[in-house]
Amino acid sequence: MPDADLTAKILEAVDANFDAQIKFTQELVRRPSIRGQEATAQDLMAEAFAEHGYEVDRFKVDPEVIKNHPGGSPVAISYDNAWSVVGSWRPNNPTGRSLVMNGHVDVVPTGPEDMWARPPFDPVIEGDWMYGRGAGDMKSGVVASLYAMAALRRSGHMPAATVHMESVVEEECTGNGALSCLARGYRGDAVLITEPSDERLMSAQVGVIWMKVKVRGVPVHVSVAGTGQNAIEACVPIWSALHGLEETWNRAENKHPAFSEVAHPVNVVVSRIEGGDWTSSVPAWCSFDVRVGLYPDVKVETIQRQLEDCVAEASRGHPFLSNNPPEIEWHGFLSEGYVFRDGEEMALILETAHKVQNGDAELGRSAFTGLTDARFPGLYDGTPAMVYGAKAESIHGFDERVSIESLRRVTGTIALFIADWCGLQSL
Numbered sequence: 001m002p003d004a005d006l007t008a009k010i011l012e013a014v015d016a017n018f019d020a021q022i023k024f025t026q027e028l029v030r031r032p033s034i035r036g037q038e039a040t041a042q043d044l045m046a047e048a049f050a051e052h053g054y055e056v057d058r059f060k061v062d063p064e065v066i067k068n069h070p071g072g073s074p075v076a077i078s079y080d081n082a083w084s085v086v087g088s089w090r091p092n093n094p095t096g097r098s099l100v101m102n103g104h105v106d107v108v109p110t111g112p113e114d115m116w117a118r119p120p121f122d123p124v125i126e127g128d129w130m131y132g133r134g135a136g137d138m139k140s141g142v143v144a145s146l147y148a149m150a151a152l153r154r155s156g157h158m159p160a161a162t163v164h165m166e167s168v169v170e171e172e173c174t175g176n177g178a179l180s181c182l183a184r185g186y187r188g189d190a191v192l193i194t195e196p197s198d199e200r201l202m203s204a205q206v207g208v209i210w211m212k213v214k215v216r217g218v219p220v221h222v223s224v225a226g227t228g229q230n231a232i233e234a235c236v237p238i239w240s241a242l243h244g245l246e247e248t249w250n251r252a253e254n255k256h257p258a259f260s261e262v263a264h265p266v267n268v269v270v271s272r273i274e275g276g277d278w279t280s281s282v283p284a285w286c287s288f289d290v291r292v293g294l295y296p297d298v299k300v301e302t303i304q305r306q307l308e309d310c311v312a313e314a315s316r317g318h319p320f321l322s323n324n325p326p327e328i329e330w331h332g333f334l335s336e337g338y339v340f341r342d343g344e345e346m347a348l349i350l351e352t353a354h355k356v357q358n359g360d361a362e363l364g365r366s367a368f369t370g371l372t373d374a375r376f377p378g379l380y381d382g383t384p385a386m387v388y389g390a391k392a393e394s395i396h397g398f399d400e401r402v403s404i405e406s407l408r409r410v411t412g413t414i415a416l417f418i419a420d421w422c423g424l425q426s427l
């Protein structure tokens with residue numbers, strides 16, 4: 001850790017920059033970067049990296065590169081406007097250990113806006129909370145990394161090693177944005193992802209599979225409904241079967257050790273549905289999306305086969321589906337889980353930084369039943385990836401919010417971590 005004087009100076013610099021940090025976070029939240037529309041948020045990040053004096057690399061996510069990588073997930077939409085942006089600090093004579101800081105600017109849909117108390121892309125601040133879609137998950141985290149670096153500069157120093165700040169898209173559906181940065185050669189001796197983690201270090205995360213199931217029925221007039229086949233109602237037994245599989249995976253004896261303390265680690269959620277054409281016609285079609293969690297150290301293909309078998313088995317017991325089996329499509333995440341391993345040296349430094357920032361409070365660790373982009377460096381590049389960020393509430397829900405004071409603490413912790421991990425050079 002930097003000595004007491006320098007530590008104080010760095011934390012003062014965080015405070016001195018903090019209004020600007022919050023203002024810039026709000027500006028980023030105002031860009032409604034739902035899937036396919038992230039480009040203006042990425043423009044803003046590219047401008048900010050340049051203004052802060054970093055080298056900027058802005059490049060398109062290339063589906064061909066993704067297709068040939070073991071960590072790639074299916075590309076189901078056009079990537080014509082899917083950009084990755086990396087801001088790099090490269091000292092003339094690097095002496096320390098390098099670092100990648102990663103975050104995503106893509107956000108999930110808002111849902112019905114009338115169910116929000118405030119407009120989702122108007123980042124109002126009330127008390128300790130900044131509201132808005134993406135305020136917590138995780139535009140505030142992307143900005144915190146940038147301002148942790150800004151605090152070092154304000155204290156008269158910069159890291160003594162290369163630092164790459166990645167601003168990516170596609171985190172919420174495939175991870176292909178973060179993967180594009182790794183595939184382009186961005187790597188570090190450590191990786192820090194500033195997802196909202198309630199100021200805890202993520203010890204493990206699940207993997208995720210996105211499955212689409214397409215069911216076809218026989219449409220007839222509802223007056224003779226018994227002669228048709230209802231594609232929507234035919235889905236119900238398939239859902240039950242999938243939840244049966246979920247129950248098995250969550251039994252104590254089947255839990256991954258990293259999740260032994262978690263009550264229900266693996267969630268199977270039927271999360272989107274479409275089907276039917278007319279209220280007085282027996283529906284001819286239905287398709288539904290399922291998000292499936294899986295444990296680390298399990299191959300994605302293993303779970304895909306179990307899911308296929310499960311759907312096939314449920315269909316065999318159904319009078320109509322037995323002869324008209326549903327079709328399965330993999331249209332997003334095909335992602336392994338990840339356990340933070342072999343990174344105790346970096347974790348110890350983060351722990352110390354966290355303690356210095358927080359009056360000696362211990363750094364807690366917890367396993368996450370969702371996923372982050374940490375798996376890419378962790379699984380495919382041999383670099384342990386830490387996930388550590390601010391306290392947020394209602395992410396993916398209504399009135400998503402991030403705690404401002406938590407953000408200030410996290411920014412200080414990250415600045416101290418960079419100072420120790422990379423070392424510092426005077427400006």
Ligand SMILES: [Zn+2]
Nearest residue numbers: 137138171195
């Ligand atoms: Zn996130």
